[in-house]
Amino acid sequence: MLGPQTPAALDTLHAQLARQSVLVLTGAGISTASGIPDYRDTDGVRRGNAPMMHQEFLGSAQARKRYWARAMLGWHGVSLARPNPAHHALARLQASGHVSGVITQNVDGLHEAAGSTGVIELHGNLHRVVCMDCGKRRSRQQVQAELQALNPYLQDVHAVLAPDGDAQLATHFLQQFQVPHCLGCGSDLLKPDVVFFGDGVAQVTASEAWQAVQQAEALLIVGTSLMAYSSYRLCQEISRQGKPLLAINLGRTRADALLAAKLADPCEYILPRLAEQLGA
Incomplete structure (x- = not known):
């Protein structure tokens, strides 16, 4: 069941993608529907x-x-594990030009398996x-x-x-x-x-992600609480630039105060619906 705030937030997200492409940052929450457990509960614990x-x-x-x-x-x-509808929807949105690129914290390779190209794998x-x-x-x-x-x-x-x-x-x-x-x-x-805990993201990968944010028109975070600073700092930067920051995530995120819109619903439901609305 989708939340009561979904229609308005979905309209905001739809309008954003219809107007300009977005860069997408994903976390473990996009892969749970593929059977891969995530790290944290909805409170970020x-x-x-x-x-x-x-x-x-x-x-x-x-x-x-x-x-x-x-x-x-x-x-x-x-x-x-195989890509779920959220992975496939993102790949279609990228192919149609509504998504400019994908940065992921995940290490499962499911974005590439779904057909996303040029994925920046932070970890x-x-x-x-x-x-x-x-x-x-x-x-x-x-x-x-x-x-x-x-x-x-x-x-x-x-x-x-x-x-x-x-x-x-x-x-x-x-x-x-x-x-x-x-x-x-x-x-x-x-x-x-x-990247294990206590290690850092490779410099070349961090630079690629930073450059993608500089070039992005907006940033959409999907399925992540953003507790890893390597991802949270990208949200801080997009906000500093005055560009829209949006989210699809079931629980709280570290960047909630920076968000222009948030859908607290399963991404495997929201992203396919969004792709269909946009003709992807």
């Missing part, structure tokens, strides 16, 4: 496992073992793995095959999925777990090609 910290991952073999054991089980949720992509020693990259699917070959005892373990390919897993399962190694240099410092 974090749920699930404590996040893996960048320095902990690099400095602790035990932390890497814990990460890869949980990721081995959680990967299925990401690899089997990387789980479908790639990088060696932190030699820089060699591999596909996550290849690493998954190695994980399963090394740890067949985990394949029948049931685990509750968590955000970003993570899973809940009891600690006793870690005792005999073996981590994969780099095929190039043999290092065990294999890391998903994503």
Whole structure:
């Protein structure tokens, strides 16, 4: 069921996209309808496992073992996920010129799978793995095959999925777990090609996002509370420029005070409706 404020806010958003194209910034909320859990509840409170910290991952073999054991089980949720109507609607809106580009905090690759082009992935992509020693990259699917070959005892373990390919897993399962190694240099410092907590967005990616905001006529945020500063600062900048900032998000956002309009409704309902109204 859509909220009572939806018609007026939807009219505002429709008028904005009909008048000029918008840049879109997405978060975990756009992928929940694809079966990928999000990080926070509607009040912005974090749920699930404590996040893996960048320095902990690099400095602790035990932390890497814990990460890869949980990721081995959680990967299925990401690899089997498919774009939902919100992803497809954004791709159509981009193809029709109503959306100028997509910046995402998500690491699931679903925007590209839906047909969006030139997506700026602020936090990387789980479908790639990088060696932190030699820089060699591999596909996550290849690493998954190695994980399963090394740890067949985990394949029948049931685990509750968590955000970003993570899973809940009891600690006793870690005792005999073996981590994969780099095929190039043999290092065990294999890391998903994503930004862990405590690390920063790659400078080239941050610059691309900043430039996109400078060129944008308006910014629409979809499915994110904007608790990550790397995204919130883009909203601050678009507001500083005096350009419209709009949102489709079920809960509160860090930028609520800056918004020209907000739809507190599921984006998988709103975006297809908007695309249909605009003939996309």
